[in-house]
Amino acid sequence: MPEQTSILDPRGIGYAYYLSMQKHRKKCAQFDVITNQGQAYGDLLQRCIEAALAMENAGLKPGDFISICSGNHLDVCVPYIASLFSGFITASVEPAMSAQEITNLLNQVMPKIIFVVPQAVGVIEEIVEKFETKPLIVVFGENKKYINFSEFLIPLTSREEFTPRKPDDLDETSLVIFSSGTTGKPKGICHTHRSMLSSIKDSNNPWEVLKFKIDFLLANGLQLATYLSHQTPDHIKLENLVHLCIGGYPISKEQVLEIRRKFPKVQMINMYGQTELFGGPFLYPLYDGRKLTEKYPNLIGIPRPSVAWKIVDIETEKILGPNEQGELRLKTSAQCKGYHNCDSSETFDSEGWLRTGDMAYYNEDMCFFITNRIKESFKYRGNHVIPSEIEQVLLSHPSVEKAVVLGVPHEDDRNHPMAVIELNEKGTDVCEEEIVKYVEMRVDDKNRLRGGVKIVSQIPLTVTDKINRFKLRQMVLSNNV
Template identity: 35%
Template sequence: MYSFSDTRYSLGSALYAHMKYFRNRIAQYEDETDYVDTYGALLTRCVRVAMKLQELGIGEDDIVSACTHNHRNSCVPFIASTFIGAIPATFDPGLSDIDTVSLLRLMQPKVIFISQEKLKDFETYMEKAQVKPAYTIVFGESRGQYMSFDEFLKPQIKERQFKIYETSNPKKTAVVMFSSGTTGLPKGICLNHYALLKQSGSFRDDCPEIINSDTVDSVLLLYPTLYWISAVGILIGAVLKGEAKVLCRSFNAKRFFEIVEKYKVTMSFVPPYYIHEVVVGRAENKDVDIRSLKVLATGSAHVSANQMADMMAAFPGSYVINGYGQTEVAGVISCLYDPEDLELQRKKPTTVGKIISHYQWKIVDLETEKPVTGPYKKGELRLKTDLHMNGYYKMDSSDAFDSEGYLRTGDVAFVDEDNCLYIDDRIKEMFKYRGWHVLPAIVEEVVMAHPAVKEAAVIGKDVVCLVIQWLVYYIYYTVIIDSISRPE
């Protein structure tokens, strides 16, 4: 079995060993169909897909992409790729057209697995990106020129002799994730075997005792696809611990409570933009039994004190915690996960917890870049860790680190007298909408495409910006609109 302190394992070999060890445990509940998937059945499908990929000539360092909603086979291309040393790079069905085309052009995948409903869109994207994968595989019915995923699930003669890919270098890139940088379109973030295993494994072990009790069967509920580091981390962590996941196509507040009751969910991640719906939903579903829910986590965007208070009031029997992480370090950076510290979350609802011990960190002045000391002193948070990314895929990443080797997070932060961390602002010139990074320049480009718009400027809607915003409105309506011939 894999030890989290052991750096010899590849991601694929660790996943294979644990899936085999937990073969009789439930791996996935597919809520849409009531399908129950064991680790043994999931492992068989992953091995067959891996062997089929090898037959097609796919191997070490080849990019294998997928784009689909969550279902019983959505994780199979990801896991199968790690079994043969290929590099998974997963798209999200909700990713914008501009970002998808840009990332296709960057990644040049040799194989792509696509859901039937996204196939037509991807045909357009691939044409715009001038990318033609060697193989396009469709989940569901496929057209003549494409392969069906069902073909990959056919039994293989030598399944039991299948050999897992190994690497002597655990810091070799295992997965490429995506994230927006400080400027430009999303970038490919190269994450290595060691970082993914260490983050996914050690953090799950550090969670509150009640989650890891032998008397509790852990069942995890979350909604992101494998485009997001939260989903990748949960997938890897669940395999390493032999935990079950509930797979949902999309979020529905009423269904959330029914799922918790039906599958006895013990832990769920609810992004901030779903908090209001969940809180209101709880008031409307008071009779639903959610006593199994031990931990309710949130994060990935700003969470207000009122939101945290509402969550804690709606879920008095659960640990409600707010965390902070980044794809560039393969997951979580800070969280209040020690049982004795959980009361701090109630006292300090806007904190994102304490920085995990395996990070060295500093907060630097935005102008001088010199470290600031003492509580409540704001600056950019920077991290040094052996879990950081290998760099950006086919891009220069030197600017991502400072002269001392600390990763620039791009987030303005401070700590209080208890070393609790707070994220105050972003240095990056971008908005965050429902977890997506949105650059002002991209919004401006879309607005400018309208024939009635001559000029456009996108700014944040903040109290500090209101005066400027009204000034922009005034100029727009009195100067720019007058120069445009309005339709009758």
């Protein structure tokens, strides 16, 4: 593992936030374009301290959980930062989730306080009614039954009286992020002061908020692919856009080239990350990043100096060389320490390497490429089937909007590839047999859709707009598609 280039502050991530917000107190921290309101770091810091004092006054102790159920607004980050100041642990949920999904997540952490937007109060109230210990509900807005967030805060009389809590050690949990649940049930991923501080240490691209001057855009690959198939950006003015970063869903080389054609001045970056990693393990070098992306449209970058990596054969564990596909494993101080109240033994190998679950390879230029998720691949007879290869063929059909390939159990062959597709407006007359034949003419024998094709009106997505393969597979196996 590479040696760390700097020593992490033993006072923890909360102190790092505190010092940085003090240092930049006059700069704009955030801006709400809907309300046309901005907030300087100094004002944000005061509200965070007031929130920390209020939570301490409510009886919370270090290690207790809070939860936030809210969309974006100026106050939503305040309880989170305040929890870092006082040693509480934030584990948030989305208002767009179903009541059952929120219940499953909150049951894992049992928060002492839930900060919630008014429109989600009813759902949260119904959920916590079943809890043995009822959490305090604080509302971001007016509510007749529960305390308003601004009223919850304890006014600060002297900033010098407050000092963020120092953790017992840097491996103490500071944040829990729930996994997206695309391939299984969501789990609480535990990040520590160490993993969060390591990510801050690796950040070297300073920026500040500028109203309407957008030079960096993070886009979901699925949304972008849909956008490309429906409209052109001629009416959109993006003269300030410099970097277009894509994540969350793989896109094909052809789609990358199409994006380049429509945004010729923009550097496009395929971002790679996992919730188990606090920060990206790969980077695009400033001096030749554009050249690399032009030469290798699908690369995810080169490893950061602080990240150790290896590619291993998924069956023999043998370390592989250039242009050999295997599982990507990583070791970095920015990785999580495991799952909250769940077995984490399969997440790390015997030497502490994070099993990413991604099939990858690197080339002679040390550029890395992701080819597939191991959990998504399956075997037809003795052959490995990689769903993404078939999905790209399906997406090349002019009538297919979205496509997912799954392995359906077969008594003799282990699995048969089956496709679930969503059609676009051109697909009114397309039938399953046509899609099966279209794929058959373009793939190897092992990739033929022997399990057939199902056309659905909507493929299930997670709240982060990723295809929910876990839910879709359950639907297929129970004949609900």
